[in-house]
Amino acid sequence: MVIWTLAFGCCTIPIVGWVSDRLGLRYVREWYSSLVIALAFIPYILLIRLVARVGVVVYPIPSLFHSILTVDMVSVFFILPILIVGFASSIYSTSYMSHDTGLNSYYTLLSAMILGMIGVVSAGDFFTFFLFWEVMSISSYALVAFRKDRWEPVEAGFKYLVMSSAGSALMLSGIAIVYGIAGTLNFAGIALAMRTPVLASDPWLILAISLIIVGLGIKAAIAPMHTWLPDAHPAAPSPISSLLSGVMIKTGVYGLLRFYILFQTLHAYWSLILSILAFLTMFIGNLTAMFQTDIKRLLAYSSIAQIGYITFALSIGTIQSISAALLHVFNHAMMKGLLFMAAGAFYHATGSRDISVLEGVGRRMKLTGVILSIGLLAIAGMPGLNGFVSELLIVSAAIQQELYLQAALTIINFVISVAYYLRLLQRIMLKEPRSDLSRVEEAPATMIAGMVILASLCVFVGVYPSMFISISELAGRVALDIGSYITSILGG
Amino acid sequence: MYEAILVCSVALIAVALYGFYSKRHMIKMVISVEILVNAANLLLIAFGAYRAPGYVELLPQSLAILSISSAGGVTAVALALILAVYKVYGTVDVRKLRRLRG
Amino acid sequence: MSLPILIQAVLTPIVLAPIVYLAGRRLSHHVGWLAFAILIHSTAMILMVAGSEYLEVYSWVPRMGWDIGFKLDGLSLPFALNIAVLSTVIAVYSIPYMEHRIGDRPGEYGSYYALYLLYAAGMLGAVLATDLVEFYIFYELMLIPSYLLIARWGYGERERIAFMYFLWTHIGALALLASIVAVYWVTGATSIEVVKTILRNTRIPFQLEAGMATAMLVGFLVKMAVLGLHVWLPHAHAEAPTPISALLSPAMIGIGGYGVIRIALSFFPRFFTAYSLPIALWAFLTMLYGGLMALSQDDIKRLLAYSSISQMGYLLFGISSVNMLGVSGSILHYLSHGLGKGILFMIAGILIMQTELRSISRMGGLASKMPLTALSTLIGFLTLIGLPTTSGFISEWMIFGGVIRSSLASGSMDKLIVAILGLLATMLTAGYGLWTVRRVFFGSIPKHLEEVREGSVIALTPIIALAILTFVIGVYPAPILDRLTQTVMLSLNLG
Amino acid sequence: MMEAWLCWLTPICGALLTPILARLGHKVRDYGAVVFSLLAALFASRLIPIAVEGKIIWERYGWMPIPGAPVYVGVLVDPLSVIMANVVSWISFLIMLYSLEYMHGEPGLTRYWFLMNFFIGNMLLLVLSDNLLQMFFGWEGVGLCSYGLIGFWYRDDRKYWVGTPPDEYPPSHSGMKAFITTRMGDVGMLVAMLAIYSYSGTFSIPELQSNTMWASTLMESGLLTPILLLMLLGPIGKSAQFPLHEWLPEAMAGPTSVSALIHAATMVKAGVYLVARIAIIAASLTHIIGFESFHTFFIVVAWIGGFTAFLAATQAMVARELKKVLAYSTISQIGYMMLALGAAGITANFVEGLTAGIFHLVSHAVFKASLFLASGAVLHVCETKYMDEMGGLRKYMPVTFTSMLIAALSLSGVPPLLGFWSKEAVLKVCFETGDVALFVLSAATAAITFFYSLRMISITFLYPKSKHLEELEAEGLHIHEVSPIMWIPYCLLAFSTLILGVLGRLVEEFFHESLSHIIAAGHLEAVVESHGVGFDPSIASLLASVSALVIGGLPGYWFYVARRGDPYSIVEGSVILKAVWRFLWNRWYINRLYYILFVNIPISLAKIMNRWIEVGFFNGLQYGVSLITLRLAILVDRFMEVGFFNNLQYGVAELIARICRSSRYLQTGSLNINMYQVSIILIIILLILLVSMGVL
Incomplete structure (x- = not known):
């Protein structure tokens, strides 16, 4: 089991850390935590095979009443980027965080956060969902504000904490109301209960949905609830930024997807809300990103925009669009993880995140520069890299549903985003350095290794998307097939 | 009876939201979070009772307990952060925390 | 499955690009020869199967029905040949030029040639592609390296211009993408041949067809830089490093024309027949506008850039005829424009290298100092003017013949008038061409050019090679024309 | 028909070999080039029997495989093309010979020989071609050579500038002007060719002659005349007819041998040749689609010819440069040929008109080449291009004087020289059209021709020695006759105009005989009613030429030969005459108008557009x-x-x-x-x- 591996890691990392500190061994803790995450791949692969065979795997959690983990294709698809980006950022942290103190707690929190995210996407009822949600959230609060003696992480962390915990509470209220209506916290049970059309216009249900959308929306940084993100993501240490931007906000998306499926009588309304929010998010993200001077802040806004695309794809609600959204979740995790790591590498080397200071730094740090270019081109939707494939699928899903206006708006957003990605590329890679960068050196090997993992996946998916397209399509099909979901969990 | 509790908890939600945008003291913000969590807990308990009158419904109550404990964790982190903010900024006025913008 | 020949031609440069990059550090500017060798290989691969129609298909994303295929038929042959030959000879030309441009920074040669190879491979892939998605990927793949090449080694405000270039063509490409997606949902296929058959056999509403065709046309015409969509071109072509200008203008922008013929025209013949006159008019205006603008330029590369706009007008003009003669003429014109403009841009580079000048008004009398250059310039312009015995004539008469035939066939007097006006616009080409030759090479030599010498042999050899090719095709076009007209007639169903 | 192919291929090969021969030495290159042109001439003469027998030989091979309408490369050997080919190749050879001495020591001779031979090859290609497209290759090829040779002295030294003061043009400009002006005509021609091709699916001349479908289809859509007129634009440009005649005077910026070859004897005749070809096709088609369908076309041809003849002749009266007198005269004489061809289509007797045109073409080629070459010799000696800086050369250059006099008299149509017979034939056809205005115009032109010929000869040779020449002698330069290798060619030509002139009628008969074969091959005689002519045409034309000689000759003799009056003071004295003089001197202001319309306006338009739109x-x-x-x-x-x-x-x-x-x-x-x-x-x-x- 993936979760148990990580939970084991959470428990043992502080011990290993403490022991190695005592013995004066360097990097043992770092390598240990990377190893734990890497080990999680083994149960993950077994899990995939199981899911492929069975469809939905149900694990009861002992000693917690009725709480279960249910893993289907969608969950499996979400776990993959979490593990990959988690592993990459863990390796990356080895040198990136080497000057910080309190690393025991850092790595513990890191694996707790990964644990939380995996738990969220494999939860089978609201209890489990909320449990892991809080594990993930609390560890991320702590990680954002990890360098707590500086002003930026503290301010951003506090804003993040207040907004996000308010979001959790709002979501919990929604969950409570849903429980009141359905009488169960189990997803399958709720789905079964929600099949009754009478419920569709129950005001309480409407309140519940609103609360849940807002609660998840805050986590997923859907505009106008995104305001914590541009603060928190740049403020966090770069490996954490890449985890936050790359995968954590996607748990919100996962929640939206899951609940979208559960409340199947409400699809039309849900789609309406989501599509409105999606375009708001896209435009705000893209337009605001345009003139950012801080590289990580720019990337943060770009994440908002990407969430907009994903939300839009969700709002269409066909198999094609859901699978496009899933593929984009994966792709965006790779690209954005990569970009934040590259930005972090520049920050690590120059001590600045200001783009005007970083101008031309790609010439000094060639490898990092090339990796950054891959990421930027991928996210700008260049064919041959992964971003293109999923963006193409999103647009084509929209056109298939004859949503021409929406497709056009999305394409306009692609164009706008290309502008700033390209400008960033140009300034980092091509300009003559404006400030003195002569002492800047290439990033350390472990940081490069973390980035290379993600970059090679970007290229691989771009060149050979076949496998990922089929998996995501399968996942999309499974996601929408609510009937067999209910049967396989509740039986009969 | 249940309706009263429900209305009460919705009112709590409103109060919390009001607190979020009117209070400048950071601890008051955290208290607003607590109020919001309590509103949710109240809803859970109320619905638990509503679904099974006269019994103790395990599921919602355990969820409520979970949420109380997690809120405790959140509050702890929040208070630590407030302390850090006070060290760095010398104030606990949330409107002074406006260096990150634009 | 046939032998993997064309895939070699396209993928070898891509795969070897990193090696060239690494070798660049060691070999400095000599790495150009390595790039040359790689491109020679690609050219040889293409020539090897140039004899007849040749098709390779590899499965890529079977779930979505996407394939990777490469097809060399009469239609893609002139394009592939032009791209292969031009990029090969310009690789040689780049050696002295980039030595001049980069100078003593050996690290940069590697990146230049690596990008150069990617660029060439992108263009080749685009014209050989058999699948819409594949086509689109290559279509964009040629954009990135060229963008980087301009932004890195261009002149003037190169970053802003490269950016503008990228954005314009990318917007065009997205319009194309939208159309491709729409076509996919209408037909359920992405293979060009299959889509064509399906579209031919189903009656889709004309409005839908017109919408898709328009989006597609706009996408391609941005790349062709016809009037109104041309804003990026004069800047990009003028400020790019000259070898890249010599690929951008003769090889790349014409791929827009290829797209129109191969994809838009074969998918939506009804649309093109219905809107033949407006398209012809648009093309005519492009010719006129480009010619007039060229007339008023003082910067030699800018002049050539505007001339390219004008020449793309010819291409579109031929396409607007929607018959075998005109369309074949357009394709051949791509080739002859490629040869002519390739020569001219390389000459511009030689002038820049030898005189450090770009302003025509500051040159003069150079014919006695650089006779070979003068002769080649004349040949280049004569090809554009369409003088018989150069390939330009063959293509131009076919274009105009096609338009006149279609106007006579449809009995449209307006179109005949446009055709005659279009032919009159060729006068402008003669005007700016010969005038430029006169201003640059004839007359007395100004003082500051007394010391100028002939360009280096390495730089002149590619030019002369192209000049010879121009005449060969001009005198004996049958080998190309034979396949071309057959393919155009059969595959596009044009009479 | 190997000879026909070799005839045009040899000079082209020679041209391509020139750069290689140049490596072997100057002598090899120079003589090699001449040998190649001689070979071409020999091959051409081997075709003569075919013309005499009146056979037509047509050969072709595949070239551009366009489905449904393939294009071939071929030769068409018929009397017309044989006559043309012989004239072209032999005169070319003589001029090449002349160049050996004339161009001796110039820089850039490789280029010169290349272009000359390339020109000859292209000209022969044009003449012998069996289809319009291939002809167009030759057509543009000669244009290109003309461009290159006019701008031979591309460095634009002041002394080579020509044009009307005050706006003089350097050679490189003149070359460009020539190219672009003729190109303008070619555009129209191309449209017409392509339109015909669209209908007939062929460019081949014999096929166009035998297949009538295209013409009747064009007829029905009312496009026949417009398309023929567009076709006419090409000849108008190439043969320097109004309104595209303005390039030829400036073309004199090239070396004189070039002027002789290209701008007098051969290239400018290409237009006439093409019109003759069209005329033959038209004549072959008249029985299908009727005579009337071509009427407009021929009338336009005749009037363009007649008007141009008059226009240029008047300009020649006031020219100051020796070569420009000849240039204007060339334009004018080509006008005569056009007139004859146009008249041929209007009158009853098609063959007669055709014969007159071609006959005048041949005779003009001979005497004008002679005149140009001789004037080149004069220019060579006097080191000036202005006639009033010469004078008194009769003493020093007797051979040149004699041959130039003979040629000039032939030009003026003085019997029994060749020019007399050909011009008389033209006048006769012209009279037969029944168009009095046209006839009067052409007769007046004949008078003017005699006037300016006399003026030219006497100012150059008979006037007292000018200051310029005295200065030259003071500088120690000896004015003398040129070397034989230069004077032999033009003497030969002058001599042949004399000999052929004596045999005048016979020559005309020969042309008539052989050209009628072509028409016969085209299946018919022109079945046309004679227009009402109340007077015997032969007598009328004879009368007209003689009276023209008298009218033009008397004042010419009075003012210039006898020098009884001073023309300058007369012109100065009269306001009207002065105005007329200025009008003629400024070339009827046509040139200036064209510059405004086609040069200044487009360029400023471009600049304006650049500034305002772009x-x-x-x-x-x-x-x-x-x-x-x-x-x-x-x-x-x-x-x-x-x-x-x-x-x-x-x-x-x-x-x-x-x-x-x-x-x-x-x-x-x-x-x-x-x-x-x-x-x-x-x-x-x-x-x-x-x-x-x-x-x-």
């Missing part, structure tokens, strides 16, 4: 609109900096930038406001849901 459309808009209303202009003024194409982009970019910057204000940084947003969106979602579900 740089700022709205600027231009403002400019135009301000004339209409000031108010609107002020409005547009706001967009001053936001131009159309370029500036639209900046405008949009600026707009986007503004939106982007304003969107950043959404990120207030205040937690209170952030939470406020959350609450608001919660309420909004709630409201949307409630409304859309119909609860509210």
Whole structure:
């Protein structure tokens, strides 16, 4: 089991850390935590095979009443980027965080956060969902504000904490109301209960949905609830930024997807809300990103925009669009993880995140520069890299549903985003350095290794998307097939 | 009876939201979070009772307990952060925390 | 499955690009020869199967029905040949030029040639592609390296211009993408041949067809830089490093024309027949506008850039005829424009290298100092003017013949008038061409050019090679024309 | 028909070999080039028997495989092409010979020999071609060579400049002008060719002659005459006929041998040749689609010819440069040929008109080549191009004088020289058309021709020695006869005009005989009614030529040979005459008009467009609109900096930038406001849901 591996890691990392500190061994803790995450791949692969065979795997959690983990294709698809980006950022942290103190707690929190995210996407009822949600959230609060003696992480962390915990509470209220209506916290049970059309216009249900959308929306940084993100993501240490931007906000998306499926009588309304929010998010993200001077802040806004695309794809609600959204979740995790790591590498080397200071730094740090270019081109939707494939699928899903206006708006957003990605590329890679960068050196090997993992996946998916397209399509099909979901969990 | 509790908890939600945008003291913000969590807990308990009158419904109550404990964790982190903010900024006025913008 | 020949031609440069990059550090500017060798290989691969129609298909994303295929038929042959030959000879030309441009920074040669190879491979892939998605990927793949090449080694405000270039063509490409997606949902296929058959056999509403065709046309015409969509071109072509200008203008922008013929025209013949006159008019205006603008330029590369706009007008003009003669003429014109403009841009580079000048008004009398250059310039312009015995004539008469035939066939007097006006616009080409030759090479030599010498042999050899090719095709076009007209007639169903 | 192929291939090969021969030495290159032109001439003469027998040989091979309408490469050997080929190749050979000495020591001779031989090859290609497209190759090839040779002295030394003062043009400009002007005609011709091709699916001349479908289809759509007239534009340009005649006077900037070869004897005749070809095709088709269908075309040809003849002749009266007199005279004489061909189509007797045209073509080629070569010798000796800087050369250069006199008299149509017979034939056909105005015009031209010929000869040879020559002698330069290798060619030509002149009638008969074969091969005689002519044409034309000689000769003799009056003072004295003089001197102001129309306007238009549209459309808009209303202009003024194409982009970019910057204000940084947003969106979602579900 993936979760148990990580939970084991959470428990043992502080011990290993403490022991190695005592013995004066360097990097043992770092390598240990990377190893734990890497080990999680083994149960993950077994899990995939199981899911492929069975469809939905149900694990009861002992000693917690009725709480279960249910893993289907969608969950499996979400776990993959979490593990990959988690592993990459863990390796990356080895040198990136080497000057910080309190690393025991850092790595513990890191694996707790990964644990939380995996738990969220494999939860089978609201209890489990909320449990892991809080594990993930609390560890991320702590990680954002990890360098707590500086002003930026503290301010951003506090804003993040207040907004996000308010979001959790709002979501919990929604969950409570849903429980009141359905009488169960189990997803399958709720789905079964929600099949009754009478419920569709129950005001309480409407309140519940609103609360849940807002609660998840805050986590997923859907505009106008995104305001914590541009603060928190740049403020966090770069490996954490890449985890936050790359995968954590996607748990919100996962929640939206899951609940979208559960409340199947409400699809039309849900789609309406989501599509409105999606375009708001896209435009705000893209337009605001345009003139950012801080590289990580720019990337943060770009994440908002990407969430907009994903939300839009969700709002269409066909198999094609859901699978496009899933593929984009994966792709965006790779690209954005990569970009934040590259930005972090520049920050690590120059001590600045200001783009005007970083101008031309790609010439000094060639490898990092090339990796950054891959990421930027991928996210700008260049064919041959992964971003293109999923963006193409999103647009084509929209056109298939004859949503021409929406497709056009999305394409306009692609164009706008290309502008700033390209400008960033140009300034980092091509300009003559404006400030003195002569002492800047290439990033350390472990940081490069973390980035290379993600970059090679970007290229691989771009060149050979076949496998990922089929998996995501399968996942999309499974996601929408609510009937067999209910049967396989509740039986009969 | 249940309706009263429900209305009460919705009112709590409103109060919390009001607190979020009117209070400048950071601890008051955290208290607003607590109020919001309590509103949710109240809803859970109320619905638990509503679904099974006269019994103790395990599921919602355990969820409520979970949420109380997690809120405790959140509050702890929040208070630590407030302390850090006070060290760095010398104030606990949330409107002074406006260096990150634009 | 046939032998993997064309895939070699396209993928070898891509795969070897990193090696060239690494070798660049060691070999400095000599790495150009390595790039040359790689491109020679690609050219040889293409020539090897140039004899007849040749098709390779590899499965890529079977779930979505996407394939990777490469097809060399009469239609893609002139394009592939032009791209292969031009990029090969310009690789040689780049050696002295980039030595001049980069100078003593050996690290940069590697990146230049690596990008150069990617660029060439992108263009080749685009014209050989058999699948819409594949086509689109290559279509964009040629954009990135060229963008980087301009932004890195261009002149003037190169970053802003490269950016503008990228954005314009990318917007065009997205319009194309939208159309491709729409076509996919209408037909359920992405293979060009299959889509064509399906579209031919189903009656889709004309409005839908017109919408898709328009989006597609706009996408391609941005790349062709016809009037109104041309804003990026004069800047990009003028400020790019000259070898890249010599690929951008003769090889790349014409791929827009290829797209129109191969994809838009074969998918939506009804649309093109219905809107033949407006398209012809648009093309005519492009010719006129480009010619007039060229007339008023003082910067030699800018002049050539505007001339390219004008020449793309010819291409579109031929396409607007929607018959075998005109369309074949357009394709051949791509080739002859490629040869002519390739020569001219390389000459511009030689002038820049030898005189450090770009302003025509500051040159003069150079014919006695650089006779070979003068002769080649004349040949280049004569090809554009369409003088018989150069390939330009063959293509131009076919274009105009096609338009006149279609106007006579449809009995449209307006179109005949446009055709005659279009032919009159060729006068402008003669005007700016010969005038430029006169201003640059004839007359007395100004003082500051007394010391100028002939360009280096390495730089002149590619030019002369192209000049010879121009005449060969001009005198004996049958080998190309034979396949071309057959393919155009059969595959596009044009009479 | 190997000879026919070799005839045009040899000089082209020779041209291509020139750079290689140049490596072997100057002598090899020079003599080699001449040998190649001799070979061409020999091959051409081997074709003569075919013409005598009146056979037609047609050979072709595949060239451009266009489905349904393939294009071939071929030769067509018939009397017309044989006559042309012989004239071209032999005169070319003589001129090449002459060049050996004339061009001796010039820099850039490799280029010269290359272009000369290339020219000869292309000219022969044009003549022998069996289809229009291939002919067009030769057509443009000779144009290109002409461009290169006019601008031979491309460095534009002042002494080579020609043109009407005060706006003189350097050689490189003249070359360009020639190319572009003729090109203008070619465009029209290309349209016509392509239109015919679209209908007939062939370019082949014999096929066009035998297949009549295309003509009747064109006829029905009413396009036949327009297309033929477009076709005519090509010959008009190449043969320097009005209105595209303005390039030829400037073409004199090239070396004289070039002027002799290209701008007098051969290339300018290409147009006449093509018109003759069209005329033959038309004649073959008349029985199908009727005579009337071609009537307009022929009338236009005749009038263009007649008018050009007169126009150029008047200009020749006042020219100051020796070569320009000859240039104008060339234009004028070609006008005669056109006139004859046009008249041929109008009159009853087609063959007669054709014969007259071709006969005049041949005789003109001979005497004009002689004149040019001789004048080249004079220029060579006197080192000036102005006639009034010569004078008294009769003493020094007797051979040149004699041959030039013979040729000039032949030009004027003095019996029994060749020119007399050919001109008389033209006048006769012209009379037969029944168009009096045309006839009078051509007769008047004949008179003027004699006048300026006399003027030219006497100013150059008979007038007292000019100051310029005295200065030259003072500098130690000896004025003397030129070397034999130079004078042999033009003496030979002058001699042949004399000999052929004596045999005049016979020559005409021969032409008539062989050309009638072609028409016969085209299946018919022109079945046309004779127009009402109340007078015997032969007598009329004889009368006209003689009286023209008298009318033109007397004043010429009076003023110039006998020098009884001073023409300059007479012109100076009279206001009207002075105005006329200025009008002629400025070439009827046509040149100036053309420059305004086709050079100044397009270039300034381009500049204006560049400034107003390319740089700022709205600027231009403002400019135009301000004339209409000031108010609107002020409005547009706001967009001053936001131009159309370029500036639209900046405008949009600026707009986007503004939106982007304003969107950043959404990120207030205040937690209170952030939470406020959350609450608001919660309420909004709630409201949307409630409304859309119909609860509210």
